[in-house]
Structures are given as structure tokens and as C-alpha cells.
Amino acid sequence: MQLPNTQQAKDDGAIGRSVLSLLICIHLFCVAVVLSSNFRRSALQARLVSIFAGYTKLLHFDPEFTPYYYTLGRTSDDDTWLTIDLYPSADQPVGQQQVAKTIRLPEGGSNWFENRARAFQLAKLLAFNAEPGNENDDLTGEIARSVGGWAMRTTGNHRAVVRCVRRMSQPYDLSTLSAGFPADRPRDPTYEAMLYDADVWTDEDGQVQLLKRASRAEVAPRQSGTSPTTAPSPDPTSK
Amino acid sequence: MSKFATSDSAELAEEFAEEFGQRWNRFWFAPADPLPCSVLRIIVGALAACHFAVMGPSLNTWFARDGALSPDAAAKILELSGGGAGFHLSYLNYIPACTGLYIVHALAIIFALAFATGLFTRVSGVLTLVAMLSYVHRVPQIAGHIEPVLSYLLAYLSLAPAGAYFSLDQRLFGTSKKSSLGTFLAGSTQPSLLANLSLRLIQVHVAMFYAMMGLTKLYGDAWWQGSAVWVLLAQTESHTLDASGLRRAGEMGEYALNFLAHTIVYFELAFPVLIWTRLARPALLALSIVVWLTLIVVTGHLLFGLLMLATGLAFVPAQKLRSLIGANANEYRPAPYEPAPAV
Numbered sequence: 001m002q003l004p005n006t007q008q009a010k011d012d013g014a015i016g017r018s019v020l021s022l023l024i025c026i027h028l029f030c031v032a033v034v035l036s037s038n039f040r041r042s043a044l045q046a047r048l049v050s051i052f053a054g055y056t057k058l059l060h061f062d063p064e065f066t067p068y069y070y071t072l073g074r075t076s077d078d079d080t081w082l083t084i085d086l087y088p089s090a091d092q093p094v095g096q097q098q099v100a101k102t103i104r105l106p107e108g109g110s111n112w113f114e115n116r117a118r119a120f121q122l123a124k125l126l127a128f129n130a131e132p133g134n135e136n137d138d139l140t141g142e143i144a145r146s147v148g149g150w151a152m153r154t155t156g157n158h159r160a161v162v163r164c165v166r167r168m169s170q171p172y173d174l175s176t177l178s179a180g181f182p183a184d185r186p187r188d189p190t191y192e193a194m195l196y197d198a199d200v201w202t203d204e205d206g207q208v209q210l211l212k213r214a215s216r217a218e219v220a221p222r223q224s225g226t227s228p229t230t231a232p233s234p235d236p237t238s239k
Numbered sequence: 240m241s242k243f244a245t246s247d248s249a250e251l252a253e254e255f256a257e258e259f260g261q262r263w264n265r266f267w268f269a270p271a272d273p274l275p276c277s278v279l280r281i282i283v284g285a286l287a288a289c290h291f292a293v294m295g296p297s298l299n300t301w302f303a304r305d306g307a308l309s310p311d312a313a314a315k316i317l318e319l320s321g322g323g324a325g326f327h328l329s330y331l332n333y334i335p336a337c338t339g340l341y342i343v344h345a346l347a348i349i350f351a352l353a354f355a356t357g358l359f360t361r362v363s364g365v366l367t368l369v370a371m372l373s374y375v376h377r378v379p380q381i382a383g384h385i386e387p388v389l390s391y392l393l394a395y396l397s398l399a400p401a402g403a404y405f406s407l408d409q410r411l412f413g414t415s416k417k418s419s420l421g422t423f424l425a426g427s428t429q430p431s432l433l434a435n436l437s438l439r440l441i442q443v444h445v446a447m448f449y450a451m452m453g454l455t456k457l458y459g460d461a462w463w464q465g466s467a468v469w470v471l472l473a474q475t476e477s478h479t480l481d482a483s484g485l486r487r488a489g490e491m492g493e494y495a496l497n498f499l500a501h502t503i504v505y506f507e508l509a510f511p512v513l514i515w516t517r518l519a520r521p522a523l524l525a526l527s528i529v530v531w532l533t534l535i536v537v538t539g540h541l542l543f544g545l546l547m548l549a550t551g552l553a554f555v556p557a558q559k560l561r562s563l564i565g566a567n568a569n570e571y572r573p574a575p576y577e578p579a580p581a582v
Contacts, residue, residue, distance in 0.1 A: 009412070017268055024267060031391075031444060035451040039458060050323065057326040059394060060375050061367075063387040064322065068452040070538050071470045072459025079476035105300075105307070111479045113293040118301060118381035120477055122308070125380055129320075139319040146312035153305065169473035172466070172486065172493050186483070187475050217477040 030055055034062035039069070080123040080166040080195070081105060084151040090158035090201040097159075102150050122147075126164045130196040140196055141210050148200030149208035161213075164196035172189070250319075271435030272557035273426055276396060276566065277357070277404035279441070280364075282549040283392045284355025287367050290385060290542050291348045294374065298344055302377050303336035313378050327376040354393075357406020360425050364397030385543040391444050392550070399437030400426015441553040447513035453507030462504050465497030471537045479539040499533055506530045514554055524551045553557070 030052045037045040049062065056062040070075040073080035082105040087097045126143045126167040129136040152160055168191045174183045184190045197213040249493060300307050308316070310332040334340045345368035353363035371389055375382045402408040402425030412421025426433070461467035472482035485492040506526055513519035527548060535544035552560065 010401050017264060021263065022265065024436075024440075026441075028443060032447055035447050036454075037535075038451050039455040052324065053326050058328070058372070060372055060382075060387055060390040063384075063451075064382075065385065066382065066384055067455075068384065069455040069459055069462065071461055071467055072456075072460025073464075073466055074459070077470070079474045081476060104477075109296065111477055114290075114383040114385065114540075114542070115293060115297045116477065117383055117539070118297070118378075121381050121383075125316075125320075134320060139316055141307070142315050142319065143310055146309055147307050150300075150305070150307040150309075167475055169470060169475070170483075172469045172473070172496070174486065180580070186473070191475075199391075205448045 006144065009094075031061055038063055039182075041068075054058070056112070074165070075168060076128060078166055078169050080120060080127045080164060081103065082119070082123045082126070082147060083163045083165060084148060085157040085161040085163075086151060086155050086157040087161075088157050090203070094159060094161055094199065100157050101155050103155070105147065123164055127166055127195045130164060137212060141198070144198045144212075145200060145208050145210045148198070148210070149202075152200070152202060152208070159199070159201040162198050162200055163190050163194055165194055167192045261376055267436060267439055268432055269435055269483060270432055271438055272430055273400040273403040273428065273434035274557050275555065275560055275571050276399040276401040276551060278404065278560060279392070279549065279552055280357065280360065280396050280399075280401035281355050281405060282552070283389070283396060284351050284353075284363075284367065286385075286542055286546050286549070287371060287389055287393065288348050288351035289354060290389065291344065291351055291370070291374075293542070295344065299336040299342060300434070301381060302330060302331050302344075302374060303340055305335045306378075308378050308380065310377070313380065316380055322379070327379055329373040329376040331373050331377040332505065337358050347374075356423060357408050357543035358403040358411075360402030360406055360408050361397055362424065364393055364401065368393040368397060383543070384540050386547055388448065388543065388546050388550070392441065392546070394446070395437045395440045398440075399434050400428075400431055401437075402426055402569065403428045403434075438553055441550065442514075445550045446514060449507050449510040452503060453510070456504050456507065462500055465500040467500045468496045468503075468533075468537055469493070479536060499537075502526075503530055503534065520554060524554060 033045065033048045033052060034056045037049050041049065053062070057064075067077075082104045083150070084105070085094070085099045086101045086103065087094050088100050089097055105123065106116040111116045112119075122143065126140050128134055129139045148160040148162045151162075152158060167187070170181075170183070170186045170191075171177065177183055181190050199211045199213060201209055203209050268456070276502075304310060307357045310329075314327070319326070330343070331340075334343060347367070350363050350366040350370055353359060354367045367434050370388060371386065371393065375386050375390075406425050408421060408425030412425065454460040458469070459467065462469050469482075469485075472478055472480075485496070488495070506523070507530075509519075510523055510527075531548045535541050538544075555563070
């Protein structure tokens with residue numbers, strides 16, 4: 001026969017376990033939803049992620065769109081960076097002045113740590129939103145304005161040209177390389193494509209202004225069967 | 240006849256519910272040895288400190304209020320990309336590029352080191368988590384691969400009695416039950432529900448994380464066709480080593496790269512399923528060393544790779560861990576699990 005206080009303790013334990021079980025289920029459901037929404041979201045997933053955001057985003061259980069696939073072999077996964085040419089005068093066009101300094105993001109550092117990866121990530125965000133299919137001038141403009149403004153502030157210049165550049169990678173089999181792409185120089189400018197180009201300057205009120213310049217132009221470095229070598233070819237990893 | 244069938248079905252359902260409840264309780268609520276939590280605490284704290292330390296050179300560029308992406312710009316970009324700017328709280332939004340920023344940054348490193356050494360373990364764990372989240376929320380657009388893993392490990396280990404072993408708390412406050420402060424900060428060396436809960440949450444979260452990593456790779460032809468490892472090595476700016484010499488190996492080199500890519504994907508897909516089986520677990524944990532060392536070299540995500548390797552320790556039984564690290568195997572006696580009523 002059990003003593004009444006022992007029975008009471010067991011009942012309390014069962015209630016505690018029930019409450020904990022419920023909390024565990026809710027927590028794991030939130031985590032499962034945000035993790036399964038890491039790449040391409042359905043409308044339902046997007047809605048659920050926004051409902052759980054107060055919990056999952058605040059504690060960063062939601063990796064959002066962090067590319068845990070590292071690469072999918074698309075051109076957009078190739079290295080992308082930002083360069084900022086700085087000019088002293090805001091009043092004169094860049095053609096009439098010398099470049100005072102050029103900043104590159106990332107600049108220096110080691111690829112074994114995240115610092116360089118952060119700069120690549122920001123450049124890829126800009127590049128993605130500068131692509132013809134996904135063009136979002138507000139977003140690309142906000143990045144270019146902020147980065148350009150920071151570069152001007154830190155160097156004491158008043159005009160800048162912010163560029164986003166991507167360098168295409170070489171295939172393993174160099175015989176599939178398109179004509180015009182030097183096999184022995186994977187860093188040759190031929191491999192580079194400018195995806196975004198904007199003038200940024202400080203106006204008389206001290207506000208940072210931006211004017212987008214160019215659209216992208218890109219040439220694939222790999223041959224694709226019978227297609228012309230200078231035409232965009234299917235991705236090397238596509239079927 | 241149907242009356243008997245209904246009665247049998249009800250009995251079967253009841254048995255199943257009872258069995259499921261017992262298993263559920265055993266999985267989540269059986270007291271566990273806090274040693275694995277303590278070992279994980281040291282590694283996670285040390286890697287968090289390294290993570291903060293390597294941010295140092297680019298602190299002003301990315302994390303100062305007047306950095307490359309101002310808090311307003313970061314919030315606007317979040318809104319424009321449909322992510323929503325809410326729930327991104329960071330004390331770094333208020334600190335410009337100055338000595339103060341470096342002081343705050345040094346404090347973050349100190350919190351992480353305190354957690355690693357087990358000084359005021361639960362408090363330093365929570366402070367390390369807050370510091371880490373502040374960096375993430377300051378500029379979410381450039382958050383890396385390691386932060387989501389660090390955040391859940393820090394959260395779960397702050398819950399656990401992670402300072403029970405190998406900690407300064409243990410030296411300062413002892414393990415006496417009389418020291419309630421010591422028990423609160425470090426936890427007791429006795430098997431506990433919190434130790435089990437924390438370990439189980441880590442295990443389940445890690446398994447789900449592997450599933451996510453494996454499944455997202457299936458979206459890309461590069462992983463299906465085995466060229467992903469080469470594509471990563473062929474990057475001229477972000478690569479960790481120049482792998483162009485591999486071409487001299489011709490087809491054999493390409494086959495080896497294909498094999499590595501396939502191994503990574505199969506491993507990540509198999510992990511969340513097979514890690515729960517006793518037979519496959521040792522093989523998967525051994526394979527994880529090969530896979531993560533490869534990924535570290537190929538992607539350059541050194542700290543992330545080491546952290547993912549360390550998460551494998553959550554699946555090593557406490558007794559095995561004791562013998563591996565040379566701790567006294569007789570010190571721990573698993574508490575008999577008393578079956579509880581199903582929830």
C-alpha cells in the first residue's frame with residue numbers, strides 16, 4: 001500500500017512530465033518547420049516560419065537561407081565580391097578625377113574563417129537581387145548605398161563607384177573550356193562578370209545618394225556541345 | 240464477434256499507447272550522467288571563444304553601428320527580402336566603431352571562455368548565447384554556418400548541469416549538496432533529468448540539422464553528379480587550397496572527387512535515420528570524422544566543421560566517454576529507471 005504523500009509526488013511527477021512533453025513537442029515542431037524551410041519555401045512553410053519567428057529567429061534556431069549545400073554548381077554559387085572605387089569630390093564626375101582608393105570586400109583575411117565568407121555572402125545577396133529574373137533595385141540600392149557610404153566615411157572621400165563582380169570557376173576537364181577563356185589563368189578577367197555597378201555620392205545635405213549604372217553581361221566559360229562558345233551555355237553540372 | 244474485435248483493437252491501442260508512453264518517458268526523462276554535457280561544454284565554449292576572436296579584425300566593418308551595413312540598412316534589406324525586420328534584437332545596434340565596441344567584444348570572448356572553463360557555468364552560458372545572438376541579429380544577412388548550431392548548443396547546455404565535471408565551479412563551490420549556489424551554477428554530478436533532456440534535445444536537433452543539410456544538397460545537380468567538391472575547390476577567391484594539381488590525376492582524380500561528394504550526401508542523409516541504431520552509430524561517428532575533415536578543407540568552414548564533429552559526442556554513451564577520456568568509470572552508477580505512467 002502506498003503512502004498518500006508518495007502517491008501525491010508520483011502524480012506531480014506525471015503532471016510535470018506531461019507539461020515538459022508538450023513543451024518538447026512544440027519546440028521540436030518549431031525547429032523542424034524552420035529547418036525544413038531552409039531552402040525554397042511553400043506558402044504554408046513561409047506562414048509557419050513567420051508565426052514561429054518570435055521564438056526561432058530570436059534564438060537563431062532558424063538558419064533562414066544559410067546555404068548548407070555550399071554549392072549547387074550554379075553560376076550564382078561562384079565567388080562574388082564587391083569593389084568600391086573612391087573619389088575625393090562629390091561634385092565632379094568620376095571620369096574627371098583620379099581614383100583615391102579602391103576597397104575590396106572581402107579584403108585580406110583567411111578563407112579558413114568566416115570573415116571573408118561574410119563579405120562573399122553580402123556580395124552574393126546583391127548579385128542574386130541584380131539578376132535579370134530577380135531584379136530588386138531597392139534592395140541592391142540599399143546594399144550599395146550603405147557599403148558605399150561606409151567606404152566614403154571611413155576614407156574621407158565623397159564619391160564612390162560600387163561594383164559587384166563574379167568570377168566563374170573552371171571545369172575539372174579543361175578541354176570543355178570555351179574559346180577565349182585561358183586555361184592556365186583561372187583569375188583572368190575574362191572569367192569575371194560585372195553584375196552590378198552604381199555611383200554613390202554624398203550630397204550637400206550629407207545624405208548618401210545612389211544612381212545605378214549598368215546591367216550585367218556574362219559569358220559562360222564552358223563549352224556546351226554545339227552551342228556557340230560565346231553564348232551562355234547550360235551549367236556544367238546540368239543534365 | 241464484432242464486440243470481441245472491438246475489444247481486441249481497444250486493448251491493442253491501449254498496449255501501444257502504454258508502450259509508446261514508456262519509451263517516450265525513458266527517452267526524455269530517465270536521469271542521465273552529466274559527463275557528456277560537461278565535455279561538450281568545454282568544446283562548445285572554446286569554439287564560441289574562437290568564433291568571437293576571429294571576428295576581431297572585421298569588427299568595425301561589420302558589427303559597429305556605423306559599419307558597412309548600418310542597423311537601418313540591415314533592417315530595410317530584411318524587409319525588402321521578405322524576411323521581416325522583427326525579432327532581431329542586438330546591443331551592437333547602439334555601439335559605434337570605438338574602443339567601447341572592442342570592450343564589448345572582449346567581454347563576449349571572456350563569457351565564452353568562462354563557459355568553456357566552467358566558471359559560473361549556467362550564467363556564462365546564457366551570456367555567451369546573448370552575445371552570439373547580438374552579432375547575428377546586428378547583420379543577419381551575413382550570419383554564417385556556425386551560428387545556428389552554436390545557438391542551440393549553447394541554449395541546451397545552459398539548461399544542463401554542464402559544469403558538473405571539469406569546471407572551475409566545481410573547484411570553487413564543490414559538489415556538496417549544501418552549496419545551492421554551486422548546484423545552480425554548475426549542476427550536480429548525480430545523474431539528472433536535465434542532463435538527459437539537454438542531451439536528447441541536442442541529439443534530436445543535430446539529427447534534424449543533418450537531414451536539412453542532406454536534403455538541401457539534393458536540389459543541386461552538382462551533388463547528384465558528384466562535381467560539387469570540385470566546384471568548391473575550383474573557386475579562385477574562397478578556396479582554402481589550390482587543387483588544380485588534381486587534374487594531373489585525370490579520370491581517377493575526378494572519380495575520387497565524385498566519390499567524396501557522394502559520400503558527403505549519403506552520410507548526411509543516413510545520419511538522422513541510422514544514428515539511432517546501435518550497430519550503425521559507431522560507423523557513422525567514425526565516418527563523420529572523414530566527412531567533416533573533408534568539408535573543412537573543401538569549404539574552409541573550420542570552426543563550423545569542428546563544431547559539427549563535436550556534436551557527435553552527444554551520441555557517445557557516457558560510460559564509453561568516460562573510458563575514452565580516462566575519467567573514473569566507476570564513479571558513475573546509472574540510476575535505475577523507474578517506469579512512470581504514460582503521459
